[in-house]
Amino acid sequence: xxxxxxxxxxxxxxxxxxxxxxxxxxxxxxxxxxxxxxxxxxxxxxxxxxxxxxxxxxxxxxxxxxxxxxxxxxxxxxxxxxxxxxxxxxxxxxxxxxxxxxxxxxxxxxxxxxxxxxxxxxxxxxxxxxxxxxxxxxxxxxxxxxxxxxxxxxxxxxxxxxxxxxxxxxxxxxxxxxxxxxxxxxxxxxxxxxxxxxxxxxxxxxxxxxxxxxxxxxxxxxxxxxxxxxxxxxxxxxxxxxxxxxxxxxxxxxx
Ligand SMILES: NC(=O)c1ccc[n+]([C@@H]2O[C@H](COP(=O)([O-])OP(=O)(O)OC[C@H]3O[C@@H](n4cnc5c(N)ncnc54)[C@H](OP(=O)(O)O)[C@@H]3O)[C@@H](O)[C@H]2O)c1
Numbered sequence: 001x002x003x004x005x006x007x008x009x010x011x012x013x014x015x016x017x018x019x020x021x022x023x024x025x026x027x028x029x030x031x032x033x034x035x036x037x038x039x040x041x042x043x044x045x046x047x048x049x050x051x052x053x054x055x056x057x058x059x060x061x062x063x064x065x066x067x068x069x070x071x072x073x074x075x076x077x078x079x080x081x082x083x084x085x086x087x088x089x090x091x092x093x094x095x096x097x098x099x100x101x102x103x104x105x106x107x108x109x110x111x112x113x114x115x116x117x118x119x120x121x122x123x124x125x126x127x128x129x130x131x132x133x134x135x136x137x138x139x140x141x142x143x144x145x146x147x148x149x150x151x152x153x154x155x156x157x158x159x160x161x162x163x164x165x166x167x168x169x170x171x172x173x174x175x176x177x178x179x180x181x182x183x184x185x186x187x188x189x190x191x192x193x194x195x196x197x198x199x200x201x202x203x204x205x206x207x208x209x210x211x212x213x214x215x216x217x218x219x220x221x222x223x224x225x226x227x228x229x230x231x232x233x234x235x236x237x238x239x240x241x242x243x244x245x246x247x248x249x250x251x252x253x254x255x
Contacts (some may be wrong), residue, residue: 001026003026003027003028004028004065005029005069006030006061006065006069007021007030007032007071008071008073008074008081009031009073010074012202013073014073014074015043017073017236018044019045020237020240021243029046030047030048030065031043031045032047032048032049033047034049034050034051034078035051036139037158038158041175052088056091059091059092062094067092067094068247069095069097069243070085070094070096070097071099072097072099073099073239076100076101076103076200077222077224082098082227083227085098085230086228086230097231097233097239098231098233099232099234099236100227102234103199103224104199110213111213111219113219113220115222116223118136118140118144121143121144121196121220122146125147125196125220127149129151130150131193132144132150132195132196133187133190133194133195133196134154134155134196135155135195135205136196136222137156137157137198138160138161141154141156141164142164145164148166150166151168152170153170153172153192154170157173157174157175159171159173170190176204177203177207178204178205178208179207180206180207180211181207183207183210183211184214184215187215187217192217193217193218194217194219194220195208195218196222197209197219
């Protein structure tokens with residue numbers, strides 16, 4: 001019997017999980033992307049792209065495609081799709097697991113100001129002009145038009161369009177991982193004195209946080225949004241084991 005698994009992705013871990021689960025002959029894995037990134041990296045399994053039309057649309061998809069397991073492996077700040085996934089799974093009577101990468105925890109030497117959302121982050125930078133590294137992705141960069149007195153270095157995978165209506169912004173296109181040494185060089189080169197970051201967790205984007213610690217730079221850290229309470233694992237391997245156990249509770253066969 002083939003078990004049909006839909007993974008909501010858009011993260012490195014989602015791609016890794018898809019590859020791992022697809023190795024099992026009795027699993028048929030599809031990965032879903034929102035379609036935000038213009039040229040996403042190859043996912044290695046069949047991919048569908050674009051929104052479902054809310055929780056109801058996703059529930060209809062789960063029924064139509066006879067999905068046996070829904071896995072939410074989206075980014076921790078993609079709160080709407082996670083809420084929709086929990087609701088759709090409930091409506092369709094399909095089990096759901098979430099891959100929830102743990103957030104970073106501040107350590108001695110970190111200079112974090114915690115804020116709820118990007119609008120608060122823009123205010124937290126203060127009135128005096130600063131040299132700010134915006135590392136929150138392109139979707140919410142526009143919120144910093146409310147603080148045009150700062151000089152911005154804005155990094156994203158795809159171009160920020162439209163450009164921000166601020167007098168001084170420099171745009172950098174890059175896709176992680178970003179090693180600490182490179183991040184440190186970037187911060188020094190641009191004389192950065194504040195970083196705005198999401199608490200993404202994981203290693204790939206942690207370099208800017210350790211570089212900021214070494215250089216004594218302030219980090220305005222946007223807190224994670226609330227996510228639905230569904231069975232979850234912190235790592236790809238642990239989630240793959242949960243999936244294996246769901247369909248094969250007696251003998252797990254190498255997932
Ligand atoms: N937010 C971030 O910081 C961030 C960072 C890196 C990667 N990402 C990835 O980018 C994607 C979109 O993020 P977001 O912040 O726009 O999410 P969001 O605000 O939670 O979702 C907005 C809408 O986009 C659609 N959508 C989101 N993820 C989808 C997926 N994997 N497959 C199909 N439709 C999806 C859904 O549309 P419908 O309601 O029409 O179904 C959802 O209601 C996610 O896959 C996420 O993992 C986000």
